[in-house]
Amino acid sequence: MEETCTPKLILASTSPRRRELLASLQLPFEVVPSHADESVQAGWSPDKIVETLALRKAGAVARTIREQHDNTLIIGSDTIVVLNDEVLGKPVDKADAARMITLLQGRTHRVFTGVACIHTGTGEQRVGFRETAVTMKPLDTEAIAAYVETGEPADKAGAYAIQGLGATLIEGIQGCYFNVVGLPISLLSDMLSGFGIRVLRP
Numbered sequence: 159m160e161e162t163c164t165p166k167l168i169l170a171s172t173s174p175r176r177r178e179l180l181a182s183l184q185l186p187f188e189v190v191p192s193h194a195d196e197s198v199q200a201g202w203s204p205d206k207i208v209e210t211l212a213l214r215k216a217g218a219v220a221r222t223i224r225e226q227h228d229n230t231l232i233i234g235s236d237t238i239v240v241l242n243d244e245v246l247g248k249p250v251d252k253a254d255a256a257r258m259i260t261l262l263q264g265r266t267h268r269v270f271t272g273v274a275c276i277h278t279g280t281g282e283q284r285v286g287f288r289e290t291a292v293t294m295k296p297l298d299t300e301a302i303a304a305y306v307e308t309g310e311p312a313d314k315a316g317a318y319a320i321q322g323l324g325a326t327l328i329e330g331i332q333g334c335y336f337n338v339v340g341l342p343i344s345l346l347s348d349m350l351s352g353f354g355i356r357v358l359r360p
């Protein structure tokens with residue numbers, strides 16, 4: 159019987175953006191924050207980094223709830239910004255945020271988000287990533303300082319939020335917008351359908 163039931167969904171995340179994006183699929187879900195180790199090895203490619211961390215985040219929650227929930231799908235995700243070969247995570251402080259925006263201004267960088275789904279009952283896991291190219295306008299130091307002072311960069315990879323005031327810094331993007339915000343919902347909906355969860359039902 160268990161196999162035929164639609165799995166319950168858990169988002170393994172502390173990110174309010176991810177919660178909002180998952181809610182846009184109009185499926186019921188719960189949120190369980192994941193406290194996974196986010197260290198990576200030197201030399202890993204951006205896609206390897208985001209896929210590995212997405213799996214770790216989902217895996218950490220799967221281990222804690224497996225005994226209570228045997229038909230549950232855990233979703234984990236990780237986003238990084240990559241300029242040439244430099245990986246930019248979240249800034250540690252305002253000076254670091256200003257350093258990141260100074261690097262990104264006037265250039266095109268890539269945003270990678272990995273998504274992982276783990277089924278607690280079968281142990282089946284799927285993982286994938288999307289990549290979006292983002293071009294930032296040229297910015298002077300005053301504009302950068304003013305943006306950093308808004309506080310918006312604090313918890314964002316690359317120190318900007320395309321969904322917020324950071325939109326004013328962006329010239330254009332190529333690829334999935336939702337990938338930049340932290341959860342590529344088109345990729346996720348394809349992954350969910352592999353587990354029998356259909357977003358659009360006939």
Ligand SMILES: Cc1cn([C@H]2C[C@H](O)[C@@H](COP(=O)(O)OP(=O)(O)OP(=O)(O)O)O2)c(=O)[nH]c1=O
Binds near residue numbers: 239314338
């Ligand atoms: C580039 C960019 C990133 N971000 C966010 C998405 C992610 O929340 C964050 C990258 O950090 P992550 O480590 O991917 O995620 P997180 O720590 O916020 O949440 P989780 O608990 O799921 O690990 O940057 C934006 O909100 N807007 C943007 O434009």
